[in-house]
Amino acid sequence: MATSDQNNKTAPFTSLPAMELGRGFDLLDGVRVLDLTSSIAGPYAAMTLGDMGADVIKIERPGSGDDSRAWGPPFLDGEALWFLSVNRNKHSVCLDYTKKEGLAVLHQLITISDIVIVNVLPRVAKKLGIDAASLQAIKPDLIYVSITGFGLEGERAAWTCYDLIAEGYSGVMDLTGEITTGPQKVGAPAADMLAGADAASAAMAALFAKAKTGRGRVIDIALVDSMTRFLGCRIVSYLGSGEAPRRSGGRDSVIAIYQAFDTADQPITLGLGNNNIWQRFWEAVGQPEFAELKQYASNADRRIHREELVQRIQALLKQHPRSHWLDIFSAARIPAGPINRVDEVAADKVLQQRGLFYKLRAGERDIPQVGTGIVLDGQSNQPRRPPPRLGEHTTEVLGHLLGLDEAALNSLRHAKAI
Secondary structure, eight states: OHHHHTTGGGSGGGGSOEEEOOOOOOTTTTOEEEEOOOTTHHHHHHHHHHHTTOEEEEEEOTTTOSGGGGOOSSEETTEEHHHHHSOOSOEEEEOOTTSHHHHHHHHHHHHTOSEEEEOSOHHHHHHHTOSHHHHHHHOTTOEEEEEESSOSSSTTTTOOOOHHHHHHHHTTTTTSSOTTSOOOOOSSOHHHHHHHHHHHHHHHHHHHHHHHHOOOEEEEEEHHHHHHHTTHHHHHHHHHHOOOOOOOSSOOOSSSSEEEEOOSSSOEEEEOOSHHHHHHHHHHTTOGGGGGOGGGSSHHHHHHTHHHHHHHHHHHHTTSOHHHHHHHHHHTTOOEEEOOOHHHHHTOHHHHHTTSEEEEEETTEEEEEEOOOOEETTEEOOOSSOOOOTTTTHHHIIIIISOOOHHHHHHHHHTTOO
């Protein structure tokens, strides 16, 4: 850990725009979320709700906390950067609800919460007393959000799962990479992030319905479902045609010309998605007569001749460097772009200006963050709280929110429940 921390003063985030804590989005102001989750999917769902203005209380195991607190190196001032990426806008409360004293406190928190997010297997949730039936017996209008690998019911409900396993089940790994290589995992925790986004959006929809009906809901999110839904266009195409897609390095799109191409130096992406763009492309490269050839008139026609068209375009693009083509295509309104490395993405000034990358200044801490990615009324979001230290708000939440006095807190400490 120490070795990783030695480079923090010169880390790339130090050059990012600084952002102070502020009010941020207030769309869910007055909504309280109890986050009982660990790792990525659940914390991301809870952070999304927090980014929208909800008050999020993160419940963590005393001593160790969220699993992702240990996911490193790299670390920043002793904190795992993976944890810091999905846990802003939260309070951290250390509470061991495997003990009866801790469970009693958790139940008190349930009574004042609107949403609870859980990411343990159904049998574990029931054993711990945090299943939907148990918690909605305490608060009938509670919105209960479960995130698991395979769902709350069915023959796989008891199976453990990670993002990697979900990607394999979904089919996305089989379609990722070159045909000459083996299947590849997506270069990010895609199933986790998609499931977290699904959980947050479903919770917000349930809140909207609750305002009209007063009903609580049980939301069942499965990593495999979310990741599989991501392939909807591919799967529906197969179901309707019988043609199963195969790994191709991303060169088998339903759009005839929609892939990466080499240039004289660095590769670019190019998407000629309709007839107008097709025509503008050939005009931009100085061959307008080619766009008029009838054998290439429609996308379906171009798909028949895809191989020869790709070869022609590839030979053309290799005559000049990437910057030459990107300038031409931008002026001609042709969808094209670079293939950025992560360091190049983070240095993108336009994305920085949209509030997507910043260093959060919170007291003596500077923390790299990726923003909400949503602009509301012309403004990007502003965090209200930094990612919390483990148990940072235990006394504040239990004392001020639940009204527990020092004697009650000491009793919980004695029972090792906090």
